[in-house]
Amino acid sequence: MHVYNTLSAKKELFQPLHDSKIGMYVCGPTVYDFAHLGHGRSAVSFDVIRRYLIYNGYNVNFVSNYTDIDDKMINRAEIMKISVKDLADRVIPEYAKDYASLGIMVPDVLPKATHHVEQMIELIRKLEKKGATYVLDDGVYFDISKFPEYGKLSKQDLDALKSGARVKTKESKRQFQDFVLWKFSKPGEPEWASPWGSGRPGWHIECSAMSREYLGDSFDIHGGGADLMFPHHECEIAQSECALDKPFAKYWLHNGFIQINNEKMSKSLGNFFLLRDVFAKYPPQAVRYLFLQTHYRSPIEFTDEILAQSKNSLMRLHDFMNRMKNHEPEIANGKQQDFDDFIASTQKNFEDAMDDDFETPQALAALFDFVKEVNRRMDAKNLTRDSQELAMTFLMRIDSVLCVLVSTQSDEVDSETTMLMEEREKARKNKDWKKSDELRDELLKRGIQLEDTPQGTTWKKI
Ligand SMILES: [Zn+2]
Known part of the structure; x- marks a missing residue:
């Protein structure tokens, strides 16, 4: 299996740190508002990757956090006149609901930032001991000059960053890109005690501390949206590697943007869609299907028309599954060697596609070729019960990765x-x-x- 590693900027042979065990961390949402399409895309991208690793027999420990404290949370809670905790308690179940509709497996661990402040303080103390921090009137900062590799993920030149930012640099900050590890609280804000004064953690330190808590100092895969590569992921690397003197994540995977009418989705452009608004018009699984039709690193074009096409393709798959379930073979039972060979070659096509940095569009193409052939055989009454059962088992195995054949909204429950x-x-x-x-x-x-x-x-x- 080959995966594209943002860190090396090339496709690499996938070799986990510890045989069959894989630690995987994906940056989760800040839970101040409902999930939008961008969240959905990231969640589906890494869900499929996780599922394919499981398909290959790996034991995946999948961690994805909720950021339940930051400025956006505080501002929104104030507007709503509720506590930050109440806001998180309202929004988190809505995320869980939207993600379940998209067929996303619940992570093994769903840590909340506010439950791991102690671990964050511990990391900051380690950085302090190394002389990589300094205190200003509004918080504790990380001094990026103490981590010369800063910029290695997003391929930014530290000197260029320094000089380019000279104009904007706040007087007291040593470098423009120095970032806050611990923010002192203003009156009325949620706060935790720390050796530097009461306050709250900076956003970047959250992921460094939570990934370490559940996956250790070094782990296999770190994922997130491409928009998080800089500065968020760069800062995570700087903190963790500077504090622990060990490589942080081995493989960095980033999913691409969503474009709506050729423009990057953003709130300011007004082309910002909540998943629940899309689900009101289309089945959630059609959205999942739409995401899988494009490679996870490429930008996705999102229009009503494409979504309607995705829905039609999805319905074709569901109709096919119903036909398979109700099909009564009319020919004698027995083995059909040519059909066994066909399953084997489809499986190879599917796995070749997925082994090549999770090429889901080609995996779907392999699935459709298979559907076409089985339909042809059912039309021609040339499918034995044994072959039908083999086909069904094979389809269920493929669907353990893609999750498009069995409706996420059927009335069957496990x-x-x-x-x-x-x-x-x-x-x-x-x-x-x-x-x-x-x-x-x-x-x-x-x-x-x-x-x-x-x-x-x-x-x-x-
Ligand atoms: Zn993160």
Whole structure:
């Protein structure tokens, strides 16, 4: 398998640090507002990568954080006249819901920044001991001159950064690109005690501390949107490698932008779409399909027309799956060697595509070739029950990666979800409201929304 590593700016043979175990960290959202298309694209990109690693037998520990404290959180909470924690508590379940609709596997660990302040302080102390920090009136800063490799990820020349920024440099900052590790709090803001005074962590230190907590000082894959490469990821590298004297992440993967009418999606351009607004018009899985039709590093063009085409392609796949399920073979049972060979060659095409830096457009093309052939055989009544079963098993294996064949909104739920629903019903009967609420939230995370009515509880997939 080859992956494009932003750090080396080339495709590299993928070699994990520890045999079959993989540590993977993906920067999650700041939870001050609902998820938009950009969040969805990043989540789908790294979901498919994670799923393909699992497909290949790797044991993946997937960590993706929630940034639940920063200026945007504080400002929004103030406008809404609620606490920052209440804001996070409202928004996080909405992310979980939108991501579940997109068929995204729940991460193994979903750390919140506010639960890891201690670990962040510990990292800053390490940097302080190395003389890489200094204190100004508004916070503790990282001195990038203490990390000469600063700029290695985004390929920026430190000298150019320094001189180019001379004009803008705040008087007291040593270099323009020096960034805040710890921000002193203003009255009324959420704050934590620290050796430098009460305040809150800077954004970059959050990911360095949380990835270290769950994946160790060095780990395999760090992912995020291309917009995070600089300065966020550059700063993560500087802090972690300067504090710990070890290489941070081995492979850096970045997903591309979304363009709407040829312009980069942004709030200021007004072409900014929330996932929930798109889901009101199209099935969420069509959005997933649209993302997979483009390589994860390339920009995606997003228009109603392309989305409608994606929906049609998705429906074709679902119709095909229904046909397969209901198909009664009319010929004698038995092995069909040519069909076995066809499955093997399709599998090879699929894996070759995915092994080449996760080329999902080609993987989908392999899947469509397969669908066409199976349809042809069903039309010609030339598919035995054995072949049909083999095809189904093969399709389910491919779909464990792509997640487009089985509807994320079907009425089927897995046995674990059924068990949770039964447990919740029991808790309600026993008037154990706390447990009942916990189970309701757990089910919501799995994309199941419950509604309690006088007649009983109903549910729907969201
Ligand atoms: Zn991050």
